Amino acid sequence: MMGHWCRICGRDKANEKFSGKGHRDHICKECAKKPIEERDAIEQEEEIFGFMEQSNISSKNIARLNELKSSKNKRISEIALIVIEVAKVKPHKKRRLKILAEDHRELFAKVKESGLIYAHGC
Known part of the structure; x- marks a missing residue:
């Protein structure tokens, strides 16, 4: 899977799981809600x-x-x-x-x- 890494949960996720800003900051949409x-x-x-x-x-x-x-x-x-x-x-x-x-x-x-x-x- 060619995705992106979230620095909060530490998981690799699909690009769709990141917003524009979250993509840059390495924070997935799920963690951004925390x-x-x-x-x-x-x-x-x-x-x-x-x-x-x-x-x-x-x-x-x-x-x-x-x-x-x-x-x-x-x-x-x-x-x-x-x-x-x-x-x-x-x-x-x-x-x-x-x-x-x-x-x-x-x-x-x-x-x-x-x-x-x-x-x-x-």
Whole structure:
């Protein structure tokens, strides 16, 4: 199928499932109907998970995480805080989970409970 990819639901859909603006923004008609807060939360959560996938959580990433930690969405602010803590302890990805598991058990538990451990790509 030669379609288009929706960045909100993450699915490939036929071109007809996208409006003109949605086509450009990679948002299908179905997801465009969702409240903007819900769409923003989905994108922000993916952004935070992306920071955990990177080889280094940079100072620019931390600045962005500080913006996200003041989000009205509780889930977004919680996982942003967890990633900030991880960045303080081990900003580089190599052996990050091992160090968290051995030396920072409480933080490792938070990473595991939040699902961020799956973003690590181990």
